[in-house]
Amino acid sequence: MNDVITLIGQLRDGDEAAFEKIYKLYFARVFHFAKIIVKNEDLASDVVQEVFVKVWNNRRLIDVRRSFEALLFSMTKNRAIGVLQEASRHKHILEKIVKSATLADRTSQPELL
Structure with a gap:
């Protein structure tokens, strides 16, 4: 434990x-x-890469009196949830684009008799 605190200080x-x-x-x-x-x-x-980059970029803000492990896992959870939310938004947008393209394709094709 003291080794981790020393590492965090460094x-x-x-x-x-x-x-x-x-x-x-x-x-x-x-x-x-x-x-x-x-x-x-x-x-x-x-x-994980994004979390550790954020740790490095914000290293001076880390409070050595608090659990670094708890901070790390909290950051990971928050970023993972953010990634899932972004993926969901992208999927929803893609579905709208496909639907619009399909409708446009149907209305622009002449009917075959």
């Missing part, structure tokens, strides 16, 4: 080696958690 200071150690320490569990939510390995991989 991460906050911009230590890339500490970030890499944290990444290796948590990657498998975070990936598995994301995969449970999104049910797709590629999407889970994207989620």
Whole structure:
């Protein structure tokens, strides 16, 4: 536990080696958690990558007094849900486009007798 707190402190200071150690320490569990939510390995991989990029970009805001693991899993859950919502929106838009194209195709074709 103290090792993680030390790593988090080093991460906050911009230590890339500490970030890499944290990444290796948590990657498998975070990936598995994301995969449970999104049910797709590629999407889970994207989620994990985005979460760790956000951790790096916001490293100075990490509170070492709070559970880093809880923060990481909360970020992963939120990003995974966001990915699912985006996919749902894209699917809905695509369905509308296909429906419109199908209707337009039907109305533009002359009837065969």
